[in-house]
Amino acid sequence: MGKYQKNIEAARRITVMQYLETYHPGELVRKTDREYCTRTHDSLIITPANGFFHWFSRNVGGNNAIDYLTKVEGMDFVSAVRLLNEMVPVTVSFQPAKAAPVKPHEPRPFTLPTPDRNAEAVAAYLMHRGISPKVLRYCVGSGILYQTTCGSYRNCVFVGKDEHGVARCAFQRGCQGTFRGDVSGSQKQYGFLISAEDPECDTVEIYEAPIDAMSGATIRQYKHDRPWRSVHYLALGGLNHQPIDYFLAHHPAVKTAVLCFDRDEPGRNFAGTVAKKLTDKNARSRICPLPWVRTITNIW
Numbered sequence: 001m002g003k004y005q006k007n008i009e010a011a012r013r014i015t016v017m018q019y020l021e022t023y024h025p026g027e028l029v030r031k032t033d034r035e036y037c038t039r040t041h042d043s044l045i046i047t048p049a050n051g052f053f054h055w056f057s058r059n060v061g062g063n064n065a066i067d068y069l070t071k072v073e074g075m076d077f078v079s080a081v082r083l084l085n086e087m088v089p090v091t092v093s094f095q096p097a098k099a100a101p102v103k104p105h106e107p108r109p110f111t112l113p114t115p116d117r118n119a120e121a122v123a124a125y126l127m128h129r130g131i132s133p134k135v136l137r138y139c140v141g142s143g144i145l146y147q148t149t150c151g152s153y154r155n156c157v158f159v160g161k162d163e164h165g166v167a168r169c170a171f172q173r174g175c176q177g178t179f180r181g182d183v184s185g186s187q188k189q190y191g192f193l194i195s196a197e198d199p200e201c202d203t204v205e206i207y208e209a210p211i212d213a214m215s216g217a218t219i220r221q222y223k224h225d226r227p228w229r230s231v232h233y234l235a236l237g238g239l240n241h242q243p244i245d246y247f248l249a250h251h252p253a254v255k256t257a258v259l260c261f262d263r264d265e266p267g268r269n270f271a272g273t274v275a276k277k278l279t280d281k282n283a284r285s286r287i288c289p290l291p292w293v294r295t296i297t298n299i300w
Contacts, residue, residue, distance in 0.1 A: 011064075011066055011080070011084035014065040015048075015065060016062075016065055017048050017051075019084065024184075029042075031045065034047060040182050040186065041057070041238070043055060043240070050063070051063045051064065055072060057266065066080050073181055074181045110168065110183065110184070112159065112183065113150070113157055113172070113183060115147065116147040119146055122145070122146070122175060123136055123140075125175040132217075132218040132221050135194075135218050136214070144193070145158055148172070153175070153177070155179065156172065156174075156175060157171075157172055158210035158235070159192070160187075160190035160192050160193070160237070163250045169183070169237070170182070170183040170186055171192065171237045182237065188240055188243070189243055189245070190246065191247060193233070193247065194213060194229075194233040195232055196231055197230070200253045201230065201232055202254055202255045202256055203256045203257075204231065204256070204257050204258070205233050205257075206261075206274075208267065210235040212260065216260060231258075232247075232254070239267070241273075241274065
């Protein structure tokens with residue numbers, strides 16, 4: 001067996017629990033006697049007894065730390081192997097790992113990545129994706145979008161703020177390649193929000209990703225049937241209900257929610273779950289025929 005293959009095999013023997021306990025112990029949250037999730041992704045379930053994890057909102061999973069780093073943290077395969085080979089040596093057992101209680105840890109502090117002096121790469125990337133310059137300028141000017149550099153890579157940083165305008169959450173998307181991921185310490189109840197011009201606006205469009213929300217705003221701008229900021233645009237940063245609850249609690253004037261999720265199976269299932277949850281509050285739901293919208297839910 002060659003040197004590199006030995007490194008790969010050694011990395012494959014490291015479990016998700018061993019990786020998280022070494023590098024991110026504060027991420028582990030016990031859900032049941034047999035399962036854990038993470039503070040960042042409450043739909044990512046880890047089962048120590050068999051070493052498997054499954055991220056239900058993205059429908060991906062695996063059984064080792066390489067799978068976790070590449071599928072959850074967006075790291076390339078070579079970097080993942082190198083990182084795992086640098087870990088303090090751990091004793092690898094071929095017996096099923098027993099679930100052990102995790103000591104409580106303080107939440108990881110949230111710090112925004114250092115911004116670049118300009119956002120040229122971000123602007124070029126997002127306009128290539130079809131985002132209008134007007135929507136782009138608004139997001140940058142509002143402090144909910146900026147550019148950061150990691151090594152030789154430029155990333156978009158989409159910021160989620162609380163009701164006081166304080167940044168609490170951020171999601172990064174690479175301007176090159178497929179990198180994406182939450183900034184460490186992000187509080188997932190704070191979504192990426194493009195606010196309506198009228199604070200008493202009664203409609204919110206809800207999307208999975210920030211770029212999707214910016215696309216929705218761009219479509220409305222180019223249609224010219226009504227001002228593009230006549231509604232709120234909320235991005236959840238994944239299939240996560242927490243930002244919806246937080247948004248509605250702080251926007252009592254909103255009475256209509258438009259659900260604009262992907263048409264794949266996870267997106268359809270999540271749309272149905274959200275619609276049902278809002279319907280349980282005596283809301284009415286109907287299918288909207290518009291091409292970029294799935295469901296409209298009247299909240300009350």
